[in-house]
Amino acid sequence: MSFTRKKINLTFKLGRDTNGVQYSFDGKYDTVTVSGLRIQVTIANAGAPSMGQASLIIHGLTPSLLNQLSSMNRLEGGQVSTRFNQLLIEAGDEATGMSLIFQGQVAVAMPTYNNAPDVALQVTAYAGLFEALKVAPALSVRGSVDAAVIMQNLATQNGYMFENNGVSVILSTPYFPGSPKRQMEACANAANINWSLDNGTLAIWPKGGSRGGVVQTISPETGMIGYPAGTPAGGVLVRTLFNPHLHYGAAVQVESSLPFANGKFVLFDIAHDLESETPNGQWETSFSGSVLAL
Structure with missing residues (x-):
């Protein structure tokens, strides 16, 4: 390399x-x-x-x-x-x-x-x-409305791109007070879905699922650092060379010599540790992943 x-x-x-x-x-x-x-x-x-x-x-x-x-x-x-x-x-x-x-x-x-x-x-x-922190009028809708429509409107009103990964949940007469972020959270909770504000995008996806996009492969050949570790819930902890394509909620294919650390996982905790213009500086990504249901 x-x-x-x-x-x-x-x-x-x-x-x-x-x-x-x-x-x-x-x-x-x-x-x-x-x-x-x-x-x-x-x-x-x-x-x-x-x-x-x-x-x-x-x-x-x-x-x-x-x-x-x-x-x-x-x-x-x-x-x-x-x-x-x-x-x-x-x-x-x-x-x-x-x-x-x-x-x-x-x-x-x-x-x-x-x-x-x-x-x-x-x-x-x-x-x-x-x-x-922003002050916003309460969000109220009479009758039935798709949670994805509410989230898309909130994204547009607050300058975010919107990414819907297969969510279609009908809510009945929703009422969400508070800041725009509080309204996003309340809508996601009411619909029982996952959501994330990530790099200028409001993304939503079903519980037990993942965000779309290309599934990254993390292995010793692609930059995995050391060996994965297991978690009490059956997930994995992995370190790899910096990978900007790994996002919260995305699916990742982990390949290693350890039986528990092989297969598809969904990222629920991710960190980048980087140092520029520094000899031998840090340049890595670490993440925790839970087993992705097929």
Whole structure:
């Protein structure tokens, strides 16, 4: 296996205030792209209700950019405020290209001076954070309606793509108050289905099933690290070289020399641990999978 230079690209995009006015960096632009720097990223997704979380340490920012990014969630008086400030994370190399592996809202962005003069920026972001805090009118429908239609409408209203993997459950006169994310969760619970906010997509699929798409094969030949471990519930814990095509709720084909770690599993906990511009840095994906019913 050849070694390639690992890359992580970050895009920070400021949101708007409650009056629809666009925030900006220094009154000039609303988007900043960071690339070519030493960045440590951990992305974890264990599904609803928390969804995905990204934790980053960014080295090598200019003092000006460090100050701008660390002030994203601060008002003029210094108070911290949650805004619709988006973070997109892409990872890859020259051989495989770049893939989007996280899209969410910035909750924390602050400098750390522990290793000065190497001042780094620590960032924490969550998928669906803004939708969890946003004020929205209660969702109410008279009569019968397909849960998939409700979820598709919620996705469209909140700027998400929609992915339906075979869900068609009729609800009778549903009433879902709360934030958009709370409404998504309530609808999924009422329909007894799985759901996920993942990389800008609201996905739904039946309980006991999985999301569609190409089934990735994880084996020693495709990058499996070490041996899989078992879980008390009969599932598997697997480490592999970074694979951006593994998603929460997706099916995966595991092949190994261990009898319990062969077959199709559905991912219910997945993490990417990545380091760019770092010799021998981490570049792997780990996941837990439960046996997929045939």
